[in-house]
Every structure is written in structure tokens, then in C-alpha cells.
Amino acid sequence: MTIMRAFVRHYLDPADRLGETLFGLIMALGFTGAVRLGREEADNHALFIGIFGCNLAWAIVDGVMYVLSQLFERGRQARVTRDVLNAPNEAAALKHIGDEIENPLMALTTTEERGQIHRRVLELVRRSTPDTPKVQGEDLLGGVAVALIIVFATLPVVVPFLVVARPTVAVRISNVVALTQLFLLGAWWGRMVGGSSLRIASGLTLIGVALVLITIALGG
DSSP: OHHHHHHHHHHSOHHHHHHHHHHHHHHHHHHHHHHHTTOTTOOHHHHHHHHHHHHHHHHHHHHHHHHHHHHHHHHHHHHHHHHHHTOSSHHHHHHHHHHHHOOGGGGGSOHHHHHHHHHHHHHHHHTOOOOOOOOOHHHHHHHHHHHHHHHHHHHHHHTHHHHOSSHHHHHHHHHHHHHHHHHHHHHHHHHHHTSOHHHHHHHHHHHHHHHHHHHHHTTO
């Protein structure tokens, strides 16, 4: 477990880990209700296989999407580099750079400071050569890290189906476990961003409650 935690932390920053865990738990809540719908006679084994299978499929899909997003970002950077290098003049090159690196932090700088940053970036771009975007080993390992964090984050959600005899009770306990995880995740998120841990935790939990109520209303 320690090795896996170190592996995930190496390839995913805290924001990525939080985001993947959050979406994994929300999807797990949805899967729990979706698999239960129309399967009133299903036993816990069938429900466990169905819900864990859905979670595993989502983990694989999200891991693949991570790899594709890294490839897309690398391609975007290569395109920006080509646009800057092929710009007809320095003013056009600086405009390309300004359009790409504009973010909330840049609003804290003056016009002169932004111009200095843009020119510094232009110097770096002129020393680089745009490469053809390729999937790299770190992308694949990052995708594996994404899949692992989703599988292990959602594993507690399916445990009730292994230890509780009645499927209906197992579903409700599973929902409580997922909602508790969402609350704790929200508290962690609040500490990370310096906001109100209780407010964020409550907000995420309410989202989870809404999903549970929707599935119950549909017969889940």
C-alpha cells in the first residue's frame, strides 16, 4: 500500500488526486443505484460484481482519458510553439504568448511586468524545437495511477456487498460509506484551498445525497 501511495503521488499532484477521487466516488454512487435498478432479485454477489465492474471500467476509461489529455496538451504546446516561431513579427509572437499564458495570476501583474514575462517566454520558445506529440512512458504510468486511485477510493463502497447478507441493507450501507468519504474528501479539499472545510464537505455530501435520492425515487 505504501508503494502504491508513493507511486500515485509521484505521477499525480494533490489536485489531480483529489479530482479523480471525487469523480470516482460520485460515479460509484451512480453505479450503485444504476446496478440496483431493475435487479430486486439479484443477490449480493451479483451486485458486487456489477458495481465493482462498473467502477473498474470507469477507472480504465479515466486512465485512458488522462493519457489522451496529456497527449492533447503536448500537441497544444507544440502548436503554440510553431505559431510563435512562424509569427510575422515580434508583436504577433508576443500576442500568441499572451493569449496562451493568460490566467488569474497574470491579473496581479502590471502591463509592463506582463510584457517582460511574454518576452522571456519568447526567448525560451525561440530556443526550442517543436516535436511531434507522442505518448510518453510517464503518460501511461500517470494513467495507471489514475486507475489505481479510483479503484482503491471506491473499494470501500462495494465492501458492504461482501459482508452484509441483505442486498437492500448493503445498498444503503454502501451509500452511507460513499457519503462519508465525500464529506471527508470535501474537508481535505477545504484545507488544501484554504476555504471552509465544513462548507465544501457539506456541499459535496449534498451532491451525493441528491444522487442517492434520485436513484431511490427511480426504484434503486
